[in-house]
Amino acid sequence: MEADLRLAVLADGPAVAELARASVLELFPAYYDAAETVSAAEHITTLDTALIDDGTYYVYEAGGEVVACGGWSRRNKLFNASTAGADDRLLDPATEPARIRAMFVRSDWTRRGLGRAILTACTDAARAEGFTKLALMSTLPGVPLYKAFGFTEVESAQLPMPDGTVLAGVAMERPIDLEETA
Template identity: 40%
Template sequence: MAELTHRIARIDDLPALHALMGRAIEALQQDFLTPEQVRASHKVMGLDSQLVRDGTYFLVERDGQIAGCGGWSWRATLFGGDDSVIEREPAPLDPATDAARIRAMYTDPGFVRQGVGRMILALCERAAADHGFRRAEMMATLSGVPLYRACGYEPIEQVSAGPIEGVMVPLVRMGKVLAA
């Protein structure tokens, strides 16, 4: 098996990223959400292309195939993508007082349990710490919580997004102190 590699995402990666995210939402959420919640999740989750324009969004690849993606942000938005119903806030965060945001983490269903998510988290945490952030926060899907807990994130609060088509989508806001 070839080694996992990583790089910063480019605008021309957006179609492949959107396709990966759709597959991941459909396949990886089904053990945690109802079919209606999975459908509604497409309106909550997704890629905020501002992360790609900011140069803070990573791809992990194996043999030229995107295995996963995720990023971090110095902007106030905690979650939500270009096509989501979640309002985004582009205001900059202060690394001395605010937590960096870990955003839009997805693993292709064909690459789960192969270290992709851990690799992306490590890349994001390192980059955020290099920019002076001492903490990171994210809005986790229920399917992501076990990985994030294993990587040192603790739940801060349970929330629900919606209603979307009459459905609430459960999420967990999580945080972690970053290594210096």
């Protein structure tokens, strides 16, 4: 079965939330303890509908089901559970990086290039709007995908969840016009 990439619509919200939660519950235990996994499933899997409203969020659909999702933002918010310093301000493409946001792939669809294809679509769209750099805040399970796509680690980070739980994360960046070798 093939999957088709398209822009997400608000009606995709429940399917995206279900996919994100299942992905966290399946993948995070290899990197985080039980309390951290439960907190992440609660707080980082809520869909930021501004991404859909802005036309910057994508889904891969196969057989009527969402099997992967992710997007980018031209706004000043780095990840879903973040509130410190986050706002709806539009970023300046000349001086600030576009943000990669909320990437999830269903476990039975991993290792098929869907994450890479979403990142490519995000990169192309951000480039078209004049951005020259991408930034993201990765949880530990996402680091290998982002490194393979050319992101480099800027620094380790502590990601505070609204319930007080803190997750280890990694701030990463990538120039948009990076030559791809993989």
